[in-house]
Amino acid sequence: MSDRTLQAIKFSKENVTLDILDQLQLPYSTVFIPIKSIQDAFDAIKSMQVRGAPAIAIVGAFAITVDTFNNLKAGISKSVSELLQSIDYLVTSRPTAVNLSNACEEIKSLINEKFELQLIVDQEVYEVLFEYSVALHEDDLANNYKIGSNGLNYIIETLRAQQFTGPFSIMTVCNTGSLATSGHGTALGIIRTVHEQLSKLKTKESFWFETAYPLETRPYNQGAKLTTYELQYENIPFTMICDNMVTSLISTLRKGEKVKDVCAPVKFIIAGADRVVKNGDSANKIGTFQLAAIANYFNTTSASEKEHIKFIIAAPNTTIDRQTPCGDQIVIEERPSNELTTLKGPVLTSDGSVGEKMTVGVATPGIQVWNPAFDVAPHQLIDCIVTEERAIEKINNEFTL
Numbered sequence: 001m002s003d004r005t006l007q008a009i010k011f012s013k014e015n016v017t018l019d020i021l022d023q024l025q026l027p028y029s030t031v032f033i034p035i036k037s038i039q040d041a042f043d044a045i046k047s048m049q050v051r052g053a054p055a056i057a058i059v060g061a062f063a064i065t066v067d068t069f070n071n072l073k074a075g076i077s078k079s080v081s082e083l084l085q086s087i088d089y090l091v092t093s094r095p096t097a098v099n100l101s102n103a104c105e106e107i108k109s110l111i112n113e114k115f116e117l118q119l120i121v122d123q124e125v126y127e128v129l130f131e132y133s134v135a136l137h138e139d140d141l142a143n144n145y146k147i148g149s150n151g152l153n154y155i156i157e158t159l160r161a162q163q164f165t166g167p168f169s170i171m172t173v174c175n176t177g178s179l180a181t182s183g184h185g186t187a188l189g190i191i192r193t194v195h196e197q198l199s200k201l202k203t204k205e206s207f208w209f210e211t212a213y214p215l216e217t218r219p220y221n222q223g224a225k226l227t228t229y230e231l232q233y234e235n236i237p238f239t240m241i242c243d244n245m246v247t248s249l250i251s252t253l254r255k256g257e258k259v260k261d262v263c264a265p266v267k268f269i270i271a272g273a274d275r276v277v278k279n280g281d282s283a284n285k286i287g288t289f290q291l292a293a294i295a296n297y298f299n300t301t302s303a304s305e306k307e308h309i310k311f312i313i314a315a316p317n318t319t320i321d322r323q324t325p326c327g328d329q330i331v332i333e334e335r336p337s338n339e340l341t342t343l344k345g346p347v348l349t350s351d352g353s354v355g356e357k358m359t360v361g362v363a364t365p366g367i368q369v370w371n372p373a374f375d376v377a378p379h380q381l382i383d384c385i386v387t388e389e390r391a392i393e394k395i396n397n398e399f400t401l
């Protein structure tokens with residue numbers, strides 16, 4: 001893995017080409033695949049070769065641009081209504097994350113507004129698509145740095161108010177870094193910024209960031225394959241745990257016992273989001289609700305506020321769905337059973353080289369399983385929602401988004 005790259009999306013403005021990092025092959029192989037059409041994007045998003053709410057939207061927007069460019073270059077005439085229908089099709093690739101549908105609705109509004117009476121897609125339509133998709137990509141990166149900064153400030157203010165001293169750790173779930181966005185990330189972006197500013201050698205405070213605890217995040221293993229890859233790449237200290245080790249880790253550290261020679265209590269659990277609705281209920285990777293409930297349990301049984309764990313959702317405004325009142329109305333994607341009953345990956349030979357890909361069984365063949373890709377953390381269990389604008393806390397236990 002010498003040519004490691006953490007850029008999930010490569011768009012050439014000059015050649016109008018789109019390539020995505022095949023995340024099904026990470027961390028063992030770095031393979032970029034071309035996306036030349038809306039169908040290519042649908043397939044890549046559906047199969048999770050690219051995943052992560054913001055990344056899905058950015059790839060979708062770029063794919064619409066590239067698809068249109070390639071048709072014009074090939075002299076293939078497409079009607080505006082055909083283009084709008086293919087955009088609606090693209091949105092069906094993964095229903096829970098709102099970013100893709102938000103971006104596609106904005107693109108459709110632009111087309112209807114600027115080309116209301118036009119029948120055929122032309123160069124002017126393409127140029128509008130190009131401008132929108134490039135701006136979406138660039139804005140996402142800028143927003144992620146702002147999320148990182150707002151998250152850092154919230155963490156500092158929280159620890160100061162608690163008069164906390166010493167090392168602390170941050171737990172996170174799934175992958176919300178450069179591989180899920182245009183770069184830096186959301187929840188993992190806050191961890192990156194905290195590591196940059198609050199590590200022991202750099203902090204000016206009486207506390208410092210010691211380590212991260214990324215969860216494996218079954219069944220797709222975004223944590224084990226992607227978040228650890230990002231953290232290792234940037235030498236951010238971490239110890240990976242399985243999803244069923246959360247309470248044991250927190251209670252072990254809370255007792256002052258060491259985990260892998262380190263004792264830094266978990267003070268923050270930071271998750272990303274696929275859809276934050278108007279009341280603050282947040283859909284995110286399956287297992288996130290449990291984390292919020294666990295934080296709440298430890299807070300209600302803690303000896304003092306110094307022990308409290310803040311549960312944070314980090315998400316750009318492109319992930320907020322103000323049209324949906326509460327989390328019960330969020331459609332939760334259910335994925336194929338074989339993602340739960342099998343594992344796919346390369347054979348790792350004894351000398352560490354990467355061999356042929358294979359699929360191994362990890363469950364009894366032919367059994368019935370349930371594989372929802374997301375769950376919804378209720379706003380009552382969320383302490384703060386960090387966006388690029390600000391760290392939003394509840395007033396009278398209610399969010400105002």
Ligand SMILES: CSC[C@H]1O[C@H](OP(=O)(O)O)[C@H](O)[C@@H]1O
Nearest residue numbers: 051052053176180272273284285
């Ligand atoms: C900033 S990524 C947001 C969100 O997307 C991930 O889901 P998936 O890997 O299935 O696309 C995960 O829920 C992240 O928190």
